[in-house]
Amino acid sequence: MQYIDANTVHQSLEYPELISALRKAFREQRVQVPQRHHHHYRYSAGHDHENTLLLMPAWQADGYLGVKTVVVAPDNQNEPTIQGQYTLIDAATGTPRLVMDAASITARRTAAASALAADYLAPVDANTLLMVGTGTLAPELVRAHASIRPIKEVLIWGRSADKARAVAATLQGESFDVSLCNDIQSGMQRADIVSCATMSKTPLIYGKWLREEQHIDLVGAYRPDMREADDLLIRRVALYADVMPHALNETGDLAIPIAEGVITPQSVLGDLPSLCKSPAPAERTGVTCFKSVGHALEDLVAASLVHARVESGSSAG
Structure with a gap:
């Protein structure tokens, strides 16, 4: 299973295309999104803020299922505040297709x-x-x-x-x-x-x-x-x-x-x-x-675009 790094995610998600895809997905409302999980925990007594674990699933029955796992660590000094991974899965078969950097997916889809x-x-x-x-x-x-x-x-x-x-x-x-x-x-x-x-x-x-x-x-x-x-x-x-x-x-x-x-x-x-x-x-x-x-709809739309771009590049190569 292929891992897609942050640089590839950024290169795969141009804003006009991503905004258009989000508009279509929100308009059609075919993506199922259960309530996401928030879990807060304190890493150590010396930290000023709690960390937050986010679990965000979404799926489209005739397409992909995706799960984003993210940790927000506000007190990080030498590491990014937001880190995690996004797993894109074939909804029909349950076969994982890609794992990609979640922070870059989050940044692009949030801005879009x-x-x-x-x-x-x-x-x-x-x-x-x-x-x-x-x-x-x-x-x-x-x-x-x-x-x-x-x-x-x-x-x-x-x-x-x-x-x-x-x-x-x-x-x-x-x-x-x-x-x-x-x-x-x-x-x-x-x-x-x-x-x-x-x-x-x-x-x-x-x-x-x-x-x-x-x-x-x-x-x-x-x-x-x-x-x-x-x-x-x-x-x-x-x-x-x-x-x-x-x-x-x-x-x-x-x-x-x-x-x-x-x-x-x-x-x-x-x-x-x-x-x-x-x-x-x-x-x-x-x-x-x-x-x-x-x-989580936003994550699934963005991850699907990354997958399409990566597959297109592989085919072209």
């Missing part, structure tokens, strides 16, 4: 899902993007959004200036200008799209900083005790999630304001399946917000 949502929700002429966060997802989110909107300027904010500079360097040579942002508030005043991908436990972006027309992309805060946006922002925006109802209790950006009565579950106006059944892009006014939690 945010871009897919933005294609329905963000201003069609959005040209300035603020990226809050400097992790693995940051450059992927920037590239994905730039693939569906005419992004000309990208601002990078991070708690570490060195990490922000590293992200900016990664993006050199792209079709947009990149600069560092020292203050989130001033960055939000300039940005048409604000993408936030952090592990923050307290809000980083605030409703009082919103413009009249803007799109907010909340990607981090993957646990119920984490959040990136304050109550005012969540209450003021037209709110969407990737897939309901599991998004309501897996992230603090939704679970905390719901528990405290700031919003209700009905405050979430739609999800990717409902958005993908409508034309895109659509003219919208006001401020929209997409909360990404992650969905």
Whole structure:
């Protein structure tokens, strides 16, 4: 059985193709996705955060079955924060086809899902993007959004200036200008799209900083005790999630304001399946917000594309 490394995964997943495949899959809803497993554990007393084990299965009866096994280790210093593997299996026979790097699958499909949502929700002429966060997802989110909107300027904010500079360097040579942002508030005043991908436990972006027309992309805060946006922002925006109802209790950006009565579950106006059944892009006014939690359908779609590309390359060779 072949192992596909991160570099091959990245080379196999171009954003326009991946976004299109996700749109089709969310629209058709033929992929079965049971509830994923979250298991939290503390590695040692000296670590500040718990690690999280994620088990995410999905299958399409006449296609593939896939299982992603991921460990998120926030305190890692010399190793990536997110590591794991994705196993793609023939659903009819149960025969494993490929094992591939899960972190690269996760990064690409997460960024593509945010871009897919933005294609329905963000201003069609959005040209300035603020990226809050400097992790693995940051450059992927920037590239994905730039693939569906005419992004000309990208601002990078991070708690570490060195990490922000590293992200900016990664993006050199792209079709947009990149600069560092020292203050989130001033960055939000300039940005048409604000993408936030952090592990923050307290809000980083605030409703009082919103413009009249803007799109907010909340990607981090993957646990119920984490959040990136304050109550005012969540209450003021037209709110969407990737897939309901599991998004309501897996992230603090939704679970905390719901528990405290700031919003209700009905405050979430739609999800990717409902958005993908409508034309895109659509003219919208006001401020929209997409909360990404992650969905195993996205992994299966991405892994299937990698398999197709690898098989095509093998056949060509």
